[in-house]
Amino acid sequence: MRTRCGPPSRAGCLTCRDDRFRHWDNEWLIGEGRALDPARWFVIVPNMLGNGLSSSPSNTPAPDSGPSFPPIRVTDNVEAQHRLVTEVFGLERLALVLGWSMGAGQTYQWAVSHPEMVERMLPFCGSPRTAPHNRVFLDSLRAALTASAGFDGGRYGVPPDRGLRAFARIYAGWGFSQAFYWDECWRELGYTSLEDFVVGFWEGFFLDGRDPNNLLTMLDTWWHGDVGATPGFDSTEQALASIRARAIVMPAEKDLYFPPEDEAWAVSHMGGGAELRVIPGVWGHFAGGGAPGRAPDNADTTFIDAAAAELLAGPSGI
Template sequence: MHDIYELPGFRLDSGAVLDPARLAYRTYGELNATRTNAVLFPTWFAGDHTSNEWLIGPGKALDPREHFVIVPNLFGNGLSSSPSNTPAPHDAAGFPAITIRDNVRAQHRLVTEHLGVERLKLVLGCSMGALQTYQWAVSHPDMVERALPFCGAPRTSPHNAVFIESLRAALTLDAAFEGGRYRTPPLAGIRAFARVYAGWGFSQPFYWEEEYRRLGFASREEFVRGFWEANFIGQDANNLLAMLGTWQDADVSATPGLDGDIERALGSITARVVALPAERDLYFPPEDEVRAARHIPHGEVRVIPGIWGHMAGSGANPEDAAFIDAAVRDLLSAPVPAAGPAAGRRAETPARL
């Protein structure tokens, strides 16, 4: 169950126009009388709002009895505007490139114009949700009081981009793909895509120690088929490619007015930031977050310990879930930094399209 917010004539960074763009979202809890309890929790690659529900609920860090949790779905995920649900000429392979900034701009309009929220108590997200979290903190420092990106980074690294290229190649080399105008799903390409992902989503020790048995799989092959292939086989190939493009181009320093200066971009963040990289993450390693935090005025890094790698942020491992839940609670109870000017820039003015 979800709602749709339509944005007529929504112009993208690429110059293309979606008319309308459709932003799928779900809310949990109610906005309080003072409008001070809103939390924004964007989704990650190939997930939807239900993928975030492990952190939302009575007794959890994001308790809807206390917080108004807004979960917008990423463009390209099949619920928000995507190649699979957009009419011609932007259907299938004709779907335009979407940036993280496009997502954040649409979410900003949802939050402010539709839901009537002027301040966000917290923005948080995992992986591509973390990319959106950083972009929110840079684009709208006037709105974001706290930010908790986990298993992510403020921009996609060159090494991460190589991983994304391997996923793209695995998918598009299937003859059935037909340049994105496939008549039947390119299942061989999707299975190859899933197997590439399987080598990156978890760490080397995860496989050495056969940790997949905790998930109910008796062998590595059964795990790859039953976890990874099963996760992607029902996804639309063009949707996956659209989200890959968004991921690969993510970079907060590309925000208008920052001229590609990553240190300046991070220095402009006024929110209290607690970044949670996973100890064994192969494409968003802790070192990247430690470097980033040096330039964030109120930045802190807490490493999620363990061997689950990037998937530590999925909530599937109870120990990792408890670590993240505790960090969210700590940050929500922490004081908001004193108001002050951002380092060299103003909040982005949202386009009125």
């Protein structure tokens, strides 16, 4: 059922946030003329627990603030979102759930935890289970931040800039592909040199008000991501097989976190209603992330938007 952004009807579109981004970073995906047009759909963009806007180490009162903030799992995010869409908005169905990166993980979780609600799903550049190689990357981030001068077990007075800069430098080698750097695609974002890009894009990103305890909370959520841990299931494969939503799963061709073969494995366990559709190009993980400074009508955005439009125009999976 289509609905405007007035009083919500019985269906809506939910776009799940990634760990490091806030709700306004979804603007590249939503708007007039796009599949997620607010004039046609009731679009909901929840912030992830731990991102500094939802409940987080940085904004929770003592004694649960800072490093004492409780661990958060993907299921916690989805259950909070479920309460939002059912108890606050009164929705009975979600016409489409989609998301990038950890938002894709939440998309899978929604389809597993609430199969009676999710009609269609579009996870892009993300996975239903965090792979071992991905965990190695996350462990390196944790080590860089917690070993920083001034971190003090998470009880810092001023965020430790050295650790945040190291954190950003590690991310710089993973967020974009080798081909992105070889082709100097950072120039498309307005940078004049590789160092200018690493400092301006990556260090600037993590030094722009990102709280280290928030980052560690979300990192831990990512590390433990696995729909197979959902109560009632014995394995990731079993959880994936339970999905009823019509699905287009969209890994990026050169994503170092979530390579296409990982998502091909996921689709192989989702039954006949799921399709693998690889986002072509060299932008790596940021093929699905609306990289700040990139032209809004780029090929990746158009590719993802076309899939969302196709799903919304087609039949429901339930």
